[in-house]
Amino acid sequence: VIVPTDTKIELINRLSKTGLPAIEATSFVSSKWVPQMADHKEVMMGIERHPGVQYPVLTPNLQGFHSAIAAGATEVSVFGAASETFSKMNINCSIEESIERFEEVAKAARNMNIPVRGYVSCALGCPYEGNVIPAKVAEVSKRLYSVGCYEISLGDTIGVGTPGSMKRMLEAVMKEIPLSALAVHCHDTYGQALANILTAIQMGVAVVDSSVAGLGGCPYAKGATGNVATEDVIYMLNGLGINTGVNLYKVMDAGNFICTALNRTTNSKVALASFNTGAIN
């Protein structure tokens, strides 16, 4: 289902009011590859820009970067992978070639004082290669960090990870990258996301990616879920007494909006439970 531009803009505007400090707005990838993001310019130019909130956008290469800047972007993201096969299948080049591309983006970004966030996909497993060794994740992370990414988001792309593999992977990466520059991006395809996030937090990671209402399925497992739901993450962090600055009710509101617009049920268990009892304890 392709979402109308107005709906995307409304969603982002609602998210801007929740206290979230960073909202990944869109992707400046060729619409040939990602038609759902074809309206990237209109979205970027149409959203309200709240002070204190970052609106990073994906930029796979220099061309995308320039388009993003022209459309008003003030932060960009690049996507590497810890698996050669995944890199080849996804963006049709080797890991090293992809990093060379990102280095161009990072150089241009540095000249314009634009921060660059680096993603590493397949950090806990690959749909093609299966097991991914922690040392490889550390190596790719280090490369991205050294070309100038201010933060590295480690993605369990197919959600196969568990607290065991999360711990081993982070131990390897933490040897190369300062803790404060690390984030985790867990998918909930196997129901492990919150347990994996908890493990990361226990190890000192303080940046967590999530998706309102758990939007986004898994392209590698039909019918399975993808991103962990922001509502469920916030609920857990609240219960741990960890400050996020985010208003859970407002996130649920945004989630309710987008699910209604998409005509689908939420993937957030907190939202599911709350809308049925009418209250959260």
Next chain:
Amino acid sequence: SPLSLLSPLLSPQVSSAAAASGAFPKRVKVVEVGPRDGLQNEKNVVPTPVKIHLINLLSETGLQVIEATSFVSPKWVPQMADHTEVMQGINKLPGISYPVLTPNLKGFQAAVAAGAQEVSIFGAASELFTKKNINCSIEESLERFGEVMTAARAANIPVRGYVSCVLGCPYEGKISPAKVAEVSKQMYSMGCYEISLGDTIGIGTPGSMREMLTAVMKEVPVGALAVHCHDTYGQALANILVALQMGVSVVDASVAGLGGCPYAQGASGNVATEDLVYMLNGLGIQTGVDLQKLMDTGTYICNALNRRTNSKVSQACCRL
């Protein structure tokens, strides 16, 4: 196929390093509550032969404890009205325990007559919940259980104690850890060999789990503790992880995540056994459970119930 690439992740040999580090128990006993807690809270009722087949399938997965049914009056729990037939109909494999719920002496006697060799009793850490659920106070419920305990001791039948609402109550809201510790202590000292601490409405988080267990562990040895987490707010596996880190080595779960939440329409209830075993495998913790067979069993009962599985592992492996 993607599934074959993932099969090493579905088995327990992934890593013993994590378990060996001392942070987690080396072995966890998984208590399967699907046939009772699960089916009791499902919209659709399954016929007796289906229940029996479910339990028989579960008996082939490596699970050591399978809660079979409940000897409660069918007036209150019609889904469990066939308790005698189920108890007498299942294959009882050696080395596997088939505990049944017994709310009072009458239920206990019926259970034993039907061949039960282990029973469970249900207390709660909330007065209001006890009143609404079984129409008496906590103290009165413990007196009733006292009768069961005496009879069980005489018959050499082990008794497992459940404490409901340990991390929150649908009526009272917040529940003090001290109250949970008090009720647990009473049930343990009455003779329950194990106390299963239930987050009945799934409202707990790793923070409240830690607080509650800290209080309970002052009164009951950790080796006698189990956790029974509901996934209503998606917190179950994170809560279980914390319990494991604190030394708990018995975890209740329900195949396919059977059993909704009676207090939040449409919301989920029990944590899915498949998802639990997946996590334990990933931690290198031994369970003795065959995840593939477990998923097959989940597929069977979901077909019989005409519903989708609540297990994310099963969904990911295309056992929708």
